[in-house]
Amino acid sequence: MIMETIRKIYKTGLGPSSSHTMGPRFAAEKFRAKNDAATQIKITLYGSLAATGKGHLTDKVLRESFPEDKVKIIWEKDIVLPRHPNGMKFEAFDDKGALLDDWTVYSVGGGDIEDDVTTNQKVTVYPHSKMADILKWCQQNGRTLWEYVEIHEGPQIWEFLAETWKTMKESIACGLEHEGVLPGILHLPRKASSYYIKAKSTAGSLQRRALVFAYALAVSEENAGGGVIVTAPTCGSCGVVPAVLYHIQNTYSYSDARILRALATAALIGNLVKENASISGAQVGCQGEVGTACSMAAGAAVQLFGGTPSQVEYAAEMGLEHHLGLTCDPVAGLVQIPCIERNAIAAGRAMDASAYAILSDGQHRVSFDKTVLAMKQTGHDLPDIYKETSEGGLAIQIK
Numbered sequence: 508m509i510m511e512t513i514r515k516i517y518k519t520g521l522g523p524s525s526s527h528t529m530g531p532r533f534a535a536e537k538f539r540a541k542n543d544a545a546t547q548i549k550i551t552l553y554g555s556l557a558a559t560g561k562g563h564l565t566d567k568v569l570r571e572s573f574p575e576d577k578v579k580i581i582w583e584k585d586i587v588l589p590r591h592p593n594g595m596k597f598e599a600f601d602d603k604g605a606l607l608d609d610w611t612v613y614s615v616g617g618g619d620i621e622d623d624v625t626t627n628q629k630v631t632v633y634p635h636s637k638m639a640d641i642l643k644w645c646q647q648n649g650r651t652l653w654e655y656v657e658i659h660e661g662p663q664i665w666e667f668l669a670e671t672w673k674t675m676k677e678s679i680a681c682g683l684e685h686e687g688v689l690p691g692i693l694h695l696p697r698k699a700s701s702y703y704i705k706a707k708s709t710a711g712s713l714q715r716r717a718l719v720f721a722y723a724l725a726v727s728e729e730n731a732g733g734g735v736i737v738t739a740p741t742c743g744s745c746g747v748v749p750a751v752l753y754h755i756q757n758t759y760s761y762s763d764a765r766i767l768r769a770l771a772t773a774a775l776i777g778n779l780v781k782e783n784a785s786i787s788g789a790q791v792g793c794q795g796e797v798g799t800a801c802s803m804a805a806g807a808a809v810q811l812f813g814g815t816p817s818q819v820e821y822a823a824e825m826g827l828e829h830h831l832g833l834t835c836d837p838v839a840g841l842v843q844i845p846c847i848e849r850n851a852i853a854a855g856r857a858m859d860a861s862a863y864a865i866l867s868d869g870q871h872r873v874s875f876d877k878t879v880l881a882m883k884q885t886g887h888d889l890p891d892i893y894k895e896t897s898e899g900g901l902a903i904q905i906k
Contacts, residue, residue: 510633510782512660513774517671518618518738522730523842525742526593526787526895527556527563530614535572537620538597542608545599549579553594555789556614557584558896562691562840564733584896591615592789592894616787616795617740632659636782638820638875641775645816652806652816653768656775668767671737675726675749678736682725689731691841697732699724715758716855723750723854727847740777740786743793743835743842744800746850748773751804751857755811765811772810773803776823776875783876784883788835789895791886793849798830798882801853801860802875808861817869824875825860826853831878831885834893836900845901 520529535550542548550569552560560566560582570578588594593614599607612622635641641655650658657664682699689695699721706717726746730736739748748770756766777786780799785791806823814822830853838844892899 508631508634509636510631510778511629512632513656513664513771513778514667515619516617516738516740516774516777516781517668517770519671519674519735520618520738520742522733522736522742522745524563525618525738526614526616526789527560527565528568529618529738529742530593530620531556531565531595532568532572533618534595534597534612534614534620535569538599538608538610539573542599545607546577546602547579547600547604548573548577549581549598549600551581551583551596551598553583553596554587554592555895556593556595557582558898559837559840562837562897563842587891588613591787592891593787616785616790617738617781618742633778634659636779638779638823642816642820651810652775652819653771653810656771664771665767668770669763672763672766672770674735674737675739676753678726678729678734678745679722679749679753681734682727682729683721685728685732689728689843690733691843692839693841693843695731695843695847697728699728715754716858719750719754719854719858720851722753723747723851724847726750727850731841731843731847739773739803740781740799741788741796743788743846744796744850744853746847747797747800747853747857748804748807750850750854751808752811755808759811761811769807769811772819773807776803776806779875780827780879780882783879785886791882792833792889792894793835793846794827794830794833794882795886796835797849797853798827798833800850801830801857802826804854804857805860805864808857809864812861812865814861814865815869818864818867820875821867821869821871822860822864824871824873824878825863826857827875827882828873828878829856829860831882832889834889834900835895836893836902837895837897838902838905840897840902844905
């Protein structure tokens with residue numbers, strides 16, 4: 508077996524950032540469980556975690572994870588550990604200042620944390636790690652992509668995906684209801700509610716697109732406000748997949764069973780990107796987050812509309828290809844500008860990609876696998892100022 512379970516793509520938790528909030532929280536809880544008797548905890552944050560950690564509430568979740576007055580946080584934004592830009596070092600001391608334990612760990616995107624031990628202990632369930640090989644398997648066995656997931660994950664995956672879908676819908680409902688200003692120095696007003704109300708007063712294609720925007724904004728604003736969301740594949744891109752699937756379900760009266768199958772296919776697409784490139788904005792920019800989310804949503808939509816596995820692959824390829832080079836440049840280090848708006852636009856682009864793929868015969872020149880590799884190389888070539896450090900792009904133009 509080569510590739511991990513899709514359960515790692517969908518994680519339920521609190522926003523605003525899977526890599527800067529969710530991952531550090533998981534790491535802190537794990538370290539505390541081993542060192543609950545320590546009287547002092549020192550945490551050093553490196554690279555992107557240090558550069559935008561305050562805007563992403565990294566320090567807040569770390570302090571909440573330990574008893575009050577125990578934590579000292581060191582910010583080292585100019586030091587990037589070799590393995591990943593989101594590095595953390597935890598140190599525990601006794602009342603005499605003696606070191607009890609230390610642990611270097613990385614928040615690698617999507618809420619996942621890894622160290623040298625956990626990387627070597629990954630639980631894999633899939634025999635393939637390339638879309639081309641999976642498509643070949645589907646053709647040889649007369650199966651669809653969601654059936655490929657069920658066969659290798661087991662029937663229990665549907666219970667997990669049912670909970671995932673339930674939380675996604677709750678995030679949409681909460682986001683449409685909430686109004687006011689998001690936390691942080693930008694004083695950014697929530698827009699999902701007004702977009703939804705305006706959508707209801709329109710008709711036709713404008714209404715359909717406005718509703719997709721509203722749903723994506725709803726989830727993204729919940730995330731920015733620290734609400735409960737599902738990574739898909741990250742917190743910063745959590746609005747795209749639920750917006751597209753919720754809109755399709757409401758418009759065409761699809762059953763939850765069909766939506767869960769689409770979620771399975773979407774997660775498989777996200778898993779392939781994660782396995783062969785990255786879904787971490789700190790590593791490859793926003794193309795790895797919103798680009799992957801668009802790819803996931805586009806492929807899932809094609810499946811719902813009756814497309815073949817080849818057409819699903821085509822839509823997923825387009826969703827990622829047309830986000831190549833997208834930078835991660837959060838203003839003030841907050842998951843608000845341009846992140847929230849990008850979720851809405853990417854959801855619309857996913858609908859467009861699905862329509863384009865459905866109209867085709869599924870044949871095209873640029874494969875999904877090649878686009879993933881192009882995204883990885885593009886992310887490698889991007890300067891660090893465009894990878895979740897808030898030191899370039901929009902982050903320095905808007906004050």
